[in-house]
Amino acid sequence: MLCTVLITILSIIAMIKTEEYGIFFEIEENSFLSDEDTIWNGKVDCLFSCSRMCARETLCKSTSFLENEGTCSLHRETRTMHPDRLLRQQGSIYVEKVVSAKTPISLGTTQSSAVPSCQALLSQSPLPSSGVYWINPDGGSQANAFKAYCNMETDGGGWTLVWSYTFTNYGHFNDKSNAITPRPNWQVRPVVDVPISTTSPLNETDYNAMNFSQWKQLGIQVLIKSNINNWLVCHPGTGSLVDWQEGDVRCQIVKHVTDTCKDKSAPSKYSPSKGFGPMFYTSGYSNTTSYYFDGYTGNHWPTHDPCGENNGNHVKNVVNPHGNIFIRY
Ligand SMILES: *[C@@H]1O[C@H](CO)[C@@H](O)[C@H](O)[C@H]1NC(C)=O
Numbered sequence: 001m002l003c004t005v006l007i008t009i010l011s012i013i014a015m016i017k018t019e020e021y022g023i024f025f026e027i028e029e030n031s032f033l034s035d036e037d038t039i040w041n042g043k044v045d046c047l048f049s050c051s052r053m054c055a056r057e058t059l060c061k062s063t064s065f066l067e068n069e070g071t072c073s074l075h076r077e078t079r080t081m082h083p084d085r086l087l088r089q090q091g092s093i094y095v096e097k098v099v100s101a102k103t104p105i106s107l108g109t110t111q112s113s114a115v116p117s118c119q120a121l122l123s124q125s126p127l128p129s130s131g132v133y134w135i136n137p138d139g140g141s142q143a144n145a146f147k148a149y150c151n152m153e154t155d156g157g158g159w160t161l162v163w164s165y166t167f168t169n170y171g172h173f174n175d176k177s178n179a180i181t182p183r184p185n186w187q188v189r190p191v192v193d194v195p196i197s198t199t200s201p202l203n204e205t206d207y208n209a210m211n212f213s214q215w216k217q218l219g220i221q222v223l224i225k226s227n228i229n230n231w232l233v234c235h236p237g238t239g240s241l242v243d244w245q246e247g248d249v250r251c252q253i254v255k256h257v258t259d260t261c262k263d264k265s266a267p268s269k270y271s272p273s274k275g276f277g278p279m280f281y282t283s284g285y286s287n288t289t290s291y292y293f294d295g296y297t298g299n300h301w302p303t304h305d306p307c308g309e310n311n312g313n314h315v316k317n318v319v320n321p322h323g324n325i326f327i328r329y
Pocket residue numbers: 202203204205206
């Protein structure tokens with residue numbers, strides 16, 4: 001099935017990229033290279049397998065695939081080197097490997113090739129993997145570009161990591177002394193006392209936060225991930241985290257981290273300022289909060305409640321308990 005689909009795609013766009021970065025294929029249908037000195041010859045299940053073998057073999061420059069027999073030949077040479085050896089035959093496919101320096105593969109890998117956001121990278125580059133890339137959210141000179149972590153997997157990917165936090169007292173979670181740490185440089189009451197970070201976090205346990213005024217340059221959708229509470233993707237309504245605006249939001253649970261309260265729905269309201277940090281809840285924040293990013297070690301606790309009851313229903317006894325916020329458009 002997959003093979004059929006891939007062959008269809010191949011014939012339509014005549015070019016495909018495998019998982020090997022920067023390698024593309026040019027296809028010529030009903031042709032093959034006559035070659036006495038192949039690198040390898042054999043049966044394969046489909047054209048894609050044949051091309052992929054060539055992608056992985058440095059010596060391989062082109063392949064011939066005979067559809068009817070299901071055979072694949074890997075060549076050291078190409079039709080450009082030997083135009084006379086390219087023969088026509090119904091049901092054969094000639095595939096030439098192109099290692100292109102012009103592919104956008106290097107995007108985001110250097111300061112000068114910084115992209116506006118992880119989502120921009122996802123749309124401009126074929127199948128980028130999660131990891132650290134250079135970004136330049138303000139879109140001006142690349143001089144102020146910096147490194148950020150991109151999540152290219154969750155809910156379609158394109159997420160830029162803006163905050164990785166842990167807790168000041170996870171073991172006594174519902175104690176006043178417990179708070180998230182560090183916190184972004186958002187506007188909360190002066191009493192909020194955990195350290196402020198303005199350094200872009202480079203992974204999910206690199207406890208730092210990107211300058212909050214840059215978050216909205218990366219988008220408006222929010223992904224909240226944690227290893228002690230369910231993951232949410234929240235779209236802004238009248239409320240918006242990046243705009244620091246209280247109101248309605250549309251959240252979806254994209255991963256249940258616990259079976260506790262699996263039937264509970266996701267929060268629908270957001271408030272930046274009811275307490276000592278922003279919170280996501282359903283109706284009344286005092287008893288329906290799912291996430292409370294409390295940064296004060298003198299009052300309340302940083303609620304991470306899969307039941308949405310502003311209670312201690314978070315996952316217990318987790319090594320490296322933490323949470324993350326990601327942004328995309
Ligand atoms: C996360 O980043 C920090 C800081 O760069 C580094 O020390 C740590 O090893 C990284 N952890 C992982 C799991 O990559």
